[in-house]
């Protein structure tokens with residue numbers, strides 16, 4: 001491989017639909033990535049073990065196994081980012097995929113800019129978490145909003161926003177993983193512990209209060225959006 005490729009990231013595309021796979025590979029190449037392909041689960045496992053890609057794009061509907069099996073298998077030994085490519089209307093599948101350790105999902109049909117934005121976010125997050133551990137005094141900035149994780153201080157422009165302890169925990173959890181969708185169950189377990197009821201009501205009430213404090217128009221949030229049937233995502237700006 002030429003030295004020009006030494007800084008390029010490799011991305012394994014696990015997809016049995018040839019036309020979708022080709023479309024994604026062309027997009028990856030023009031985005032400066034090196035695409036690898038696998039058209040079924042067994043081939044994917046071989047490619048993963050032999051190439052150690054920097055990121056995985058995974059179709060859940062594979063001919064020989066459920067894509068969820070791939071996620072479980074990879075997560076036993078690797079934290080490589082996994083973005084699930086899924087069909088519209090399969091919210092339950094997306095939630096399963098995220099809860100088993102996928103980093104994000106993208107819904108077919110999608111545009112190239114959306115795909116490459118998701119890839120950049122996932123790679124950046126992987127770089128951050130594989131670095132020197134917990135980012136102590138990190139400040140997350142999204143537009144006019146800045147969340148100082150070290151000082152536990154949230155500013156909107158010049159104005160400090162006061163949250164309850166629970167509200168702050170939710171905001172900082174989303175901020176630490178800015179750009180990623182967090183499922184309702186994941187947030188509930190992180191905030192209220194593993195024995196909390198998985199009823200979303202308490203989370204929804206807190207999110208409504210957060211948005212009232214944070215958003216100009218809480219019905220059209222700019223900072224924390226709802227991924228319908230899946231969870232919440234703090235948008236990157």
Ligand code: CA
Nearest residue numbers: 016059061062
């Ligand atoms: Ca498929």
